[in-house]
Amino acid sequence: MALFPLQAVFDGDLVVLLVPVDDTDPMTVVADKVAHHVVGHRVAAQDRPLRVRHDGRTLPGDATAVSAGMRPLDVVEVGYVP
Amino acid sequence: MPRLARSEWYDLTRDMNWTLSYVKEEEAWPAELSDGFGLPAEAWWAWDEPYKVTYPEYVHNQYGKDASVYAVNAVVGRSRMYERLDPGWKSAILAHYGVIAVPEYLASLGESRMGRFGRAAAWRNMATFGALDELRHGQIQTYFPYGLLPQEPRADWAHKALHTNEWGVIAARSLFDDMFTANDAVSMAVQLTFTFETGFTNLQFLGMAADAMKVGDVDFGALISSIQTDEARHSQQGEPTIGLLVEHGRADVAQRLVDHMFWRSWRLFALLTGLSMDYYTPLEHRGRSFAEFMREWICKQFLDQFRDFGLEKPWYWDEHFxxxxxxxxxxxxxxxWYWRPTVWWNPDAGVAPEEREWLERKYPGWNDTFGGYxxxxxxxxxxxxxxxxxxxxxxxxxxLCHIPVVAPAGYLAGRLASPxxxxxxxxxxRYVFCSAPCRWVFEQAPRRFQGHTTLIDRFLGGQVQPPTMEGALAYMGLSPEETGQDATGYAWAHAAPHGRTGPRD
Known part of the structure; x- marks a missing residue:
């Protein structure tokens, strides 16, 4: 387990955030960690699941930053499933 | 002793150039302090600016300005004017003092560099007056807030700010180091005096002085007006410098220097003046919006000047700027506003119902984008x-600009292709840039910028301890008493929608 800093863009938000996650966090947890700073703060909550995109593709919920081939400070885009 | 008429001695004393014989040109004007960009040494002797003044005239004028503006300050200091000012306006001037006061002193170092390393005697003469101007501006803009301390402890940041690692200060310091503290004399004339002073601050100071008078801040209005008269004079160093570069086939240099610094200036200008004009100035005293001011004054004047020199508008003008x-x-x-603990002033949300109506009128679609947040x-x-x-x-x-990356907001507003x-x-x-022009500026001179660390670099690198929001605030020099609060105690959020008398639901 190691700290893994990411740049996070939440759909509809204002700013690119620094979000430290753990390199063993599944994407479901990564999504929640990003949403924690945005949803209900600047973007209204929706009753839909979240997803994480990296390099233009949606990652499986059980993928980790390492298994997805991410590097520290890679950009992830998080948002509600359409 | 008979006195000569001014016309009999002025040109000789102002513009006495000579051919070097004891040292080489590159020893007298090393490129890192004065890049001649390949122009012959004597080509610079044609340097000429229109705003001529002698030293006795200069001293007489400056004495009068100081006597006048300090007299206003002395009278206002005995009044209760400051405490009656709108909280948003107080925020605007506290932000201004923190970002501008000490850099004015740094600008005197830049002017002094032109006073020694300017490539013509007339230029060095003018720059010496410029150095004295900037010293005065540094002194006056730390003295006035000093007088506010009994009523406004945050005014301490007029002197303190530039000595901290507060994020906005890092952004300002990076800009001003690039522009003058660590710039060569020729580039500085183009980037400080032409691009920043002629292009932005001259007009900004005129507008701020008028706004100050409208909101009843005669102290700040007198201060800014007094400074602006100096800026109007010493900013004249830019045009003849660009003129010579263009005349001698180096329009490419002038273009690159202007494109570089116009973008960087815009970044800080949007942060300071954009917020001040559209959110911090009381609604009843707002005239044109920030965007209208930019289009009608900054953009028009700048494009006119480009055309006068045969330069093109910056490559990013239509697509990005x-x-x-x-x-x-x-x-x-x-x-x-959201990260308000990280600034030394109290941000004014400026989004009460009637203010939102104004924003929607000035920026159609504002409610659908920014209003939603x-x-x-x-x-x-x-x-x-x-x-x-x-x-x-x-x-x-x-x-590059050391300002937070807000590209997602531009994407939401339909103005960017990607967030x-x-x-x-x-x-x-790994370097991160907020925009294509910031990346472009970096790539023009990567060795100049690559060693800089952002606050995020420092946080991830372990310089911020403990690595928490509280640790970061301490790293930025912000004690709990100094961190920014909402300027109106959240009154705007509870205000009734326009036309209704009761509180909001």
């Missing part, structure tokens, strides 16, 4: 959850 006029400072406003924030405040309107992490910060930051991997290090 003009679209930002409608969204960039709105994003900074919300970001700075503020709706969520206001709902939290009305529900008694102010903690939900405070940050727990940090925004990414641009490696993503620009990422550059270079020599094993």
């Amino acid at each position: 003009l679209p930002e006029l409608d969204w960039y400072h709105h994003a900074l406003q919300l970001g700075i 503020w709706d969520v924030v206001a709902a939290n405040l009305r529900a008694g959850r102010p903690e939900a309107t405070l940050p727990e992490t940090f925004p990414m910060i641009c490696h 993503r930051p620009y990422v550059l991997d270079r020599n094993g290090r």
Whole structure:
């Protein structure tokens, strides 16, 4: 387990955030960690699941930053499933 | 002793150039202090500016200005004027003092460099007056807030700010170091006096002085007016410098220097003046919007000057700069308000119902984009959850302008193709940029910028301890008593919609 800093863009938000996650966090947890700073703060909550995109593709919920081939400070885009 | 008429001695004393024989040109004007960009040494002797003044005249004029403006300050200091000012306006001037006062002193170092390393005697003469001007501006803009201390402890940041690692200060210091503290004399004449002073601050100071008088801040109005008269004179150093570069076939240099510094100046200008004009100035005293001011004054004047020199508008003008006029400072406003503990002034939300109507009128579509963020924030405040309107992490910060990356807001506003930051991997290090022009400026001179660390670099590198929001505030020099609070105690969130008398639901 190691700290893994990411740049996070939440759909509809204002700013690119620094979000430290753990390199063993599944994407479901990564999504929640990003949403924690945005949803209900600047973007209204929706009753839909979240997803994480990296390099233009949606990652499986059980993928980790390492298994997805991410590097520290890679950009992830998080948002509600359409 | 008979006195000569001014006309009999002025030109000789102002512009006495000579051919070097004891030292080489590159020893007298090393490129890192004065890059001649290949022009022959004697070509610079044609340097001429229109605003001529002698030293006795200069001293007489400056004495009069100081006597006048310090007299206003002495009278106002015995009044209760400051405490009666609008809280938003107080925020505007505290932000101004923190970012500008000490850099004015640094600008005197830059002017002194031109006073020694300017490539013509007339230029060195003018720059010497410029150095004296900037010393005065540094002194006066630390003295006035010093007088406010009994009423306004945050005025201490007029002197303190530039000595801290507060994020906005890092951004300002990076800009001003690039522009004058660490710039060569020729580039500085183009970038400080032409691009920044002629292009931005001259007009800004005129506008701020008028706004100050409208809101009843005669102290700040007198101060800014007095400074502006100096700026109008010493900013004249830019045009003849560009003129000579163009005349001798180096329009490419002039173009690159202007493109570089116009963008960087715009970044800080949007942060300071954009927020001040559209959010901090009381609604009843607002005239034109920030975007209208930019289009009618800054853009028009600048394009006219470009054309006069045969230069082109910067490559980013239509695709990046003009679209930002409608969204960039709105994003900074919300970001700075949300991360308000990280600034030394009290940000004014400026989004009470009647202010939102004004914003929608000036920026059609504002309610659908930026209004949506503020709706969520206001709902939290009305529900008694102010903690939900405070940050727990940090925004990414641009490696060039050192301002948070707000590209997602531009994307939401339909002005950018992507919300993503620009990422550059270079020599094993990852750089992040907020915009294509910031990346372009970096890539023009990577060795100049690559060693800079953003606040995020320092946080991840372990310099911020403990690595928490509280640790970061301490690192930035902000004690709990100094961190920014909402300027109106959240009154705006509870205000009734325009036309209704009761509180909001």
